[in-house]
Amino acid sequence: MLDVNFADPKIQADPFPLFARLRVEEPVHWSPRMKAWVLTRYDDVKRVALNNAEISADRLTPFFAATQDSPSRYASLMAYLGNWLVFRDPPQHTRLRSLFTKAFTSRSVQDLQPNIEQIVEYLLDQMEAKSRSGEIIDWVSDFAYALPATVIMDLLGVPREDLKQVKIWSDEIALFIGTSKASADKYARAEAGSRAMADYFRSIVAERSQDPRNDIISQLATAKEGREVLTTDEIIATCILLLFAGHETTTNMIVNGLYYSLVFRDQWDRLRADQTLIDPAIEEWLRYDGPSNALARVVTQDVEIGGKTLQTGQRVFAFLNAANRDPDQFVDADRFDIGRNPNAHLTFGHGIHFCLGAPLARLEGQIALKRLLDRFPGIRLSEGLVPHWHDSLIMRGITSMPVRLR
Numbered sequence: 001m002l003d004v005n006f007a008d009p010k011i012q013a014d015p016f017p018l019f020a021r022l023r024v025e026e027p028v029h030w031s032p033r034m035k036a037w038v039l040t041r042y043d044d045v046k047r048v049a050l051n052n053a054e055i056s057a058d059r060l061t062p063f064f065a066a067t068q069d070s071p072s073r074y075a076s077l078m079a080y081l082g083n084w085l086v087f088r089d090p091p092q093h094t095r096l097r098s099l100f101t102k103a104f105t106s107r108s109v110q111d112l113q114p115n116i117e118q119i120v121e122y123l124l125d126q127m128e129a130k131s132r133s134g135e136i137i138d139w140v141s142d143f144a145y146a147l148p149a150t151v152i153m154d155l156l157g158v159p160r161e162d163l164k165q166v167k168i169w170s171d172e173i174a175l176f177i178g179t180s181k182a183s184a185d186k187y188a189r190a191e192a193g194s195r196a197m198a199d200y201f202r203s204i205v206a207e208r209s210q211d212p213r214n215d216i217i218s219q220l221a222t223a224k225e226g227r228e229v230l231t232t233d234e235i236i237a238t239c240i241l242l243l244f245a246g247h248e249t250t251t252n253m254i255v256n257g258l259y260y261s262l263v264f265r266d267q268w269d270r271l272r273a274d275q276t277l278i279d280p281a282i283e284e285w286l287r288y289d290g291p292s293n294a295l296a297r298v299v300t301q302d303v304e305i306g307g308k309t310l311q312t313g314q315r316v317f318a319f320l321n322a323a324n325r326d327p328d329q330f331v332d333a334d335r336f337d338i339g340r341n342p343n344a345h346l347t348f349g350h351g352i353h354f355c356l357g358a359p360l361a362r363l364e365g366q367i368a369l370k371r372l373l374d375r376f377p378g379i380r381l382s383e384g385l386v387p388h389w390h391d392s393l394i395m396r397g398i399t400s401m402p403v404r405l406r
Contacts, residue, residue: 146163
């Protein structure tokens with residue numbers, strides 16, 4: 001019997017052989033260790049993403065209902081993360097998304113391009129200065145984290161100098177959202193992080209409600225759909241979601257993508273020779289070992305998938321990264337190909353929960369890759385690099401990546 005153990009360091013480092021075996025032997029697999037279903041085929045994962053009637057995105061309510069702890073112990077997690085779009089089903093999801101999209105439009109994303117370009121240039125300047133002084137450059141901390149986090153801070157309209165503190169709170173929340181396996185105190189830490197971040201945003205939301213500016217918080221505070229408006233807690237929840245999701249996934253995309261581009265040096269040389277491949281390269285960054293490892297769902301009505309009956313109340317992990325390597329969907333699926341076309345990956349989800357931040361993530365990746373090619377075409381991984389991956393079932397990213405610019 002297959003033992004699906006994502007805590008195994010070898011599987012954590014490279015889960016794709018296990019994904020391949022599962023797709024062939026048991027694509028809809030019940031894992032006693034995880035007490036959940038594990039899905040690995042493209043069609044099944046897509047079906048889970050689309051099925052909002054029998055498989056719910058709200059995995060928090062059942063968790064909090066089952067916990068033996070006092071509800072007050074996780075009050076902030078319940079109040080704020082429970083209002084995230086990604087954890088809501090219709091009709092609540094429909095209402096929140098309609099109000100949210102009024103603030104987060106494709107036009108508002110495109111308007112960010114000059115700012116993104118300025119941030120990219122600044123970070124690359126900083127990297128070059130460190131290189132000249134002989135300091136080690138870490139692609140994660142020196143660029144891939146700083147870029148999307150700064151963009152989101154600017155988009156929300158909060159001070160950049162608060163970034164370090166916000167990062168601490170975000171990392172605490174990530175232990176819970178990412179279903180960390182190693183952190184025994186992850187719930188308490190996530191509660192403290194969400195409470196602190198909520199307090200931080202509460203005063204800003206109150207200020208922008210009285211004195212709106214040209215930022216997302218002001219737009220959320222004034223958003224209306226008929227008689228519907230966002231409550232203060234919903235605005236705070238959305239701010240936390242934007243800050244968390246807006247940098248965690250994009251950071252991982254930029255890190256993982258560059259890592260494989262430099263490991264498979266022939267693909268980096270293709271990019272150097274032909275920058276029209278930048279857009280499809282970003283799509284391959286998203287597909288090959290994407291930043292969103294799995295969708296976590298809860299069965300609300302018995303449903304049959306792949307000849308197995310998923311029962312009410314059971315958890316489901318639909319692995320996006322397994323689906324994105326399904327040979328029935330992708331030709332030569334295990335090959336990293338920056339010119340891949342078509343490339344219908346599922347990294348941003350599908351259906352009503354398709355990621356609203358997808359255009360922003362793509363834009364940041366495209367600008368970053370172009371300027372990196374222009375300025376440091378000879379960039380390489382530091383010799384002997386053995387990547388260490390985040391302790392997470394949901395998110396997928398390398399924790400540190402030393403590089404040489406020339």
